[in-house]
Amino acid sequence: MNARVEAGGRTRTFVVVGDPEGPAGRPLVLVFHGSKQTGESHRRFTGHSLDTLAAEGRTVVAYLDGYRSNWNDARVQSSFPARRENVDDIAFAREVVSSLAESHGIDTGSVVAVGFSNGGQMVIRLLHEAGELLAGAVIVAATMPERENFSAEFSSRTDHPVPVAIVAGTADPIIPFEGGRMSWWVRKVFSIDGRTLSAVATAEYFARRNEITVAPQRSEPAASAKVPVETLAYREPGRPPVTLSIVHGGGHTVPGPAVGPRVGRTAEHPGIRDIVSEVLGELRGLHR
DSSP: OEEEEEETTEEEEEEEESOTTSOTTOOEEEEEOOTTOOHHHHHHHTTTTTHHHHHTTSOEEEEEOOBTTBOOOSBTTBOOHHHHTTOOHHHHHHHHHHHHHHHHOOOTTOEEEEEETHHHHHHHHHHHHSGGGOSEEEEESOOOBOGGGBSSOOOSOOSSOOOEEEEEETTOSSSOTTOEEOOHHHHHHHTBOOEEOOHHHHHHHHHHHTTOOSOOEEEOOOTTOSSOEEEEEEEETTEEEEEEEEETTBOBOOSSOOOSOOBSBOOOSSOHHHHHHHHHHHHHHHHO
């Protein structure tokens, strides 16, 4: 279903998947696409895999459309149109949540934001500037900007800790797994610059924000996997967990069904549906 809201003085659009007459109190999954995508194209790009969560009555899924196919994330050296025009994407997210609470009866305390690339950076901004809006987050192919490249507060803790899942490919040609500055051609094509933390340092940053002090648990990738995925799980009793999925040899992709062109290799298991399902499961555990 195509929908729209008024936010920040603009008409914004999004695609909703889920029965308005379905069970009340379902969680909401907010999906933020990558640069040069739309909500609908990202939905196809991920093989509609998140749609199955809505079809099962477990969630409502909303694929949001960025301004001119981009988001106003918190990187200081972003030159996206959304950044240049200071588009209020935080207000957009809030209005979508409010609208779907009215139309679909979603639980406003169980909102999980999922973002890929530029969309992942938007989720990072939401965690810092609208943390109370989210109950969980999934960040794919995006790493934490370094302090001087981050317009929000670079914080060592948060008053609203939530489960965070991060997915990073070791061979991502756009977002360097080890952090630092992107390649010259990426900076030119995407009008973005600045330095970022490594994927591991990003996971450690969010673990510290959640006041997790123990070392991560490491799981070895399945020997049979074509694209192996190693997991670092930062878990401590009473703290929302942070999980980093390291896709060995993986590129700038979303794990799961490989639909259409991909920038590098794509892991199939766990896919994005599995990762989001795990975060949703963490919410249930935290609410007990």
